[in-house]
Amino acid sequence: MLDKILYNTVLCQTFSRCGKYLIAGNIYGQIAIFDLDRILNPVAELLTVDFNKPKHIHTLESEKQVCSLVTTEKFLIVGSVNEISGWDWKGFLNFKLNKPSWVIKMPSHSILEQIDVNSLWLSEDENRLYAGCGDNNVYVINLEDGKIVSTFTGHEDYIHSVHGKNQQLITAGEDGYVLLWDLRMGKSHNKLEPHDNSKVSRPDIGKWVGSATLSDDWIVCGGGPRLSLWHLRSLDAVTVFDIPDHGIHVSFFHDDCVVAGGAAKHLYQLSYSGEVKVELPVSATTVYSAILRTQPHNVLTIAxxxxxIDLCTTFNYRDQVLHFR
Structure with a gap:
């Protein structure tokens, strides 16, 4: 296990709703729980050498990779291979892992089919869970009864990213498409193909789009094509960001900035006009997850x-390094 864990890859992270815990999932089916109170507010008399290591590491029974994570007030929701599971927080924080409270199996045409649940997004009212999967589909799940109520089809290859805002969903896939969906109609109503834009395209890296995120007026996306900012209504590329990456896997909006990372030495904070505001050095050779919250603490974690896992409290430099081992 020592040799294996040195090659650990952390695919996803989430914070507990109370903000006291960071949860991270890796390619070995392990889920680590970090106690942020202990890490951010250490008591000198109680400080131990392992304070920046997980409080617990749980391993899924299947040992299949943990692809995506989201949280509700009651559940930690885990997207793995062929299934989504919900774990009661009280039980999950214990040393011994119990059975999940519920499990949703992904539709499969064959016992050999492996469907990765690559991205999860929870609707603002928390009634619907949207799962972007390796079979090219987005599944809409009613969390009240755990049933798949709708399937969004339109991508031609597996989906990397799902995000939503204001009754719209945006998805990005290996096919090079960024699709916009009307959540009320359940249909795609607009499509971006960044690789078709000569200023954005990078044929040597590929046409895949690793991340796409919505704000009220903008879309930010990147992957093989360069990280770029698009106007939501006109779908025009307004800014093409000049950063030295070899593929984007993370992008989101924060405080009138774009935060982005991927196969690069830094996580970047950029103005909408393209100015690099902050270059945060990262431990990972490729960033697959970066999450941020401002309550009860300012915390940005990069994995x-x-x-x-790099931890920042000012968002301008790396304060600490957490160890998933």
């Missing part, structure tokens, strides 16, 4: 192809 990827490394057993180390």
């Amino acid at each position: 990827g192809s490394s057993p180390e």
